[in-house]
Amino acid sequence: MTTQKLTKRYLDSLPPGYLLVSNVFHVPGWPVFAEMVSDQGGRAAQWKRAAAAGATGRNCHVFLNKDELETSPFARSILESVQKLKELFSSKIAGTSNAVFTIRDVRPPGLPPSSLN
Numbered sequence: 001m002t003t004q005k006l007t008k009r010y011l012d013s014l015p016p017g018y019l020l021v022s023n024v025f026h027v028p029g030w031p032v033f034a035e036m037v038s039d040q041g042g043r044a045a046q047w048k049r050a051a052a053a054g055a056t057g058r059n060c061h062v063f064l065n066k067d068e069l070e071t072s073p074f075a076r077s078i079l080e081s082v083q084k085l086k087e088l089f090s091s092k093i094a095g096t097s098n099a100v101f102t103i104r105d106v107r108p109p110g111l112p113p114s115s116l117n
Helices: 008-013 040-053 066-070 073-093
Strands: 002-005 019-022 025-027 034-036 059-063
Touching (some): 008 040, 019 040, 019 066, 034 040, 059 066, 066 073
Antiparallel strands (some): 019 034, 019 059
């Protein structure tokens, strides 16, 4: 894993197929942007998606492949944060039938459901 500020030049330098994960989060544990690096023909659209998500100019993590992501401390910390949020929200709405949100499993791309157990 490498970490660097996401610039257009940096995105253009990455090989297609690498995994790009923002260090900016919607909520603890869920990146605003996480995609496989596109081929050169898709980089302009990918850059626009990253910018719209607020990930450009901010640190991002680049993984060589799914295996590196799944075994990284970064992924483990995301999963721990998601588990803590699920527990917190579940305890706050226990016994309430009119909750305004639903907790669902969220994980970085490629992580199996068993990772949350």
